[in-house]
Amino acid sequence: MHRFANPARFLKIARPLTGWLFWPGLLLLLAGSACGLFVTPADYLQGQTVRILYIHVPAAWLGMGGWSGIAIAALMQLVWKHPLAAVAGRAIAAPGALFTAICLMTGSIWGRPTWGTWWEWDGRMTSMLVLFFLYLGYIALGNASARQAQQGGVSNVTAIFGLVGAINIPIINRSVVWWNSLHQGPSITLRGSSIDGSLLWPLGLTLLGFTLLFGAIVLMRMRAILAQNKVEARMQRLARG
Amino acid sequence: MNQWAFVIAAYAVTLAGTAIVSVVSWRAMRGAEKRADQVSDRT
Numbered sequence: 001m002h003r004f005a006n007p008a009r010f011l012k013i014a015r016p017l018t019g020w021l022f023w024p025g026l027l028l029l030l031a032g033s034a035c036g037l038f039v040t041p042a043d044y045l046q047g048q049t050v051r052i053l054y055i056h057v058p059a060a061w062l063g064m065g066g067w068s069g070i071a072i073a074a075l076m077q078l079v080w081k082h083p084l085a086a087v088a089g090r091a092i093a094a095p096g097a098l099f100t101a102i103c104l105m106t107g108s109i110w111g112r113p114t115w116g117t118w119w120e121w122d123g124r125m126t127s128m129l130v131l132f133f134l135y136l137g138y139i140a141l142g143n144a145s146a147r148q149a150q151q152g153g154v155s156n157v158t159a160i161f162g163l164v165g166a167i168n169i170p171i172i173n174r175s176v177v178w179w180n181s182l183h184q185g186p187s188i189t190l191r192g193s194s195i196d197g198s199l200l201w202p203l204g205l206t207l208l209g210f211t212l213l214f215g216a217i218v219l220m221r222m223r224a225i226l227a228q229n230k231v232e233a234r235m236q237r238l239a240r241g
Numbered sequence: 242m243n244q245w246a247f248v249i250a251a252y253a254v255t256l257a258g259t260a261i262v263s264v265v266s267w268r269a270m271r272g273a274e275k276r277a278d279q280v281s282d283r284t
Binding site: 052094225227230 | 244245247250251252254255256263266272274280281
């Protein structure tokens with residue numbers, strides 16, 4: 001992993017990889033959304049609103065996956081002092097917060113016709129809202145402690161916050177099992193899916209599409225931070241004469 | 242309310258949010274890399 005600690009080596013891979021992730025990701029998510037909107041049948045109970053599944057589930061996956069990425073990056077920063085891990089943590093935070101917000105909003109929109117309410121303070125929704133606040137805290141702490149950070153990444157204090165906040169991920173995952181909830185139980189597990197195949201298949205397309213797009217966005221943000229570092233380093237060298 | 246109104250609202254929020262974060266990230270990357278290239282040329 002330390003082979004990629006050199007920004008020049010990382011950029012050599014990141015530059016072509018950004019496009020390779022972005023365009024197929026965009027194509028897959030548009031194709032999956034179109035199939036979910038116009039090809040699959042309506043659900044016998046939920047009717048047309050079941051189509052929100054194809055965007056709500058990928059948003060939840062990216063919100064939780066984003067924080068898992070932050071926690072892994074924090075571990076690499078704190079234990080192995082990997083210089084790009086801090087940059088990766090900072091790059092993940094904003095898109096992770098956005099997809100968590102999208103998950104909350106699409107869930108709320110889906111809840112109104114399905115449950116008869118926009119919001120319920122149950123385990124799943126509350127723990128997801130906590131994740132959104134954790135993201136905001138991580139971004140704020142990262143910005144506030146930017147002076148202590150190295151090479152445009154996040155400070156060690158922010159990395160510790162990222163690592164501790166990961167406790168919320170298994171809580172979100174198990175919340176529908178541990179507590180009574182309006183939210184349905186786990187419908188896709190390692191043992192299979194309780195969703196009929198005729199409704200499920202576009203979800204694979206949107207999940208993969210959003211994941212590739214998320215990867216491309218993180219790479220773009222990492223490239224922006226590394227380029228900004230380069231500018232700042234040059235300006236400091238010029239100022240010193 | 243028509244069920245499609247909820248579906249359209251959910252897709253609009255998602256696609257708008259994804260488009261905004263993609264464009265903002267791309268512009269930030271292009272701007273920063275352009276500035277980095279300019280500084281490299283100057284030195």
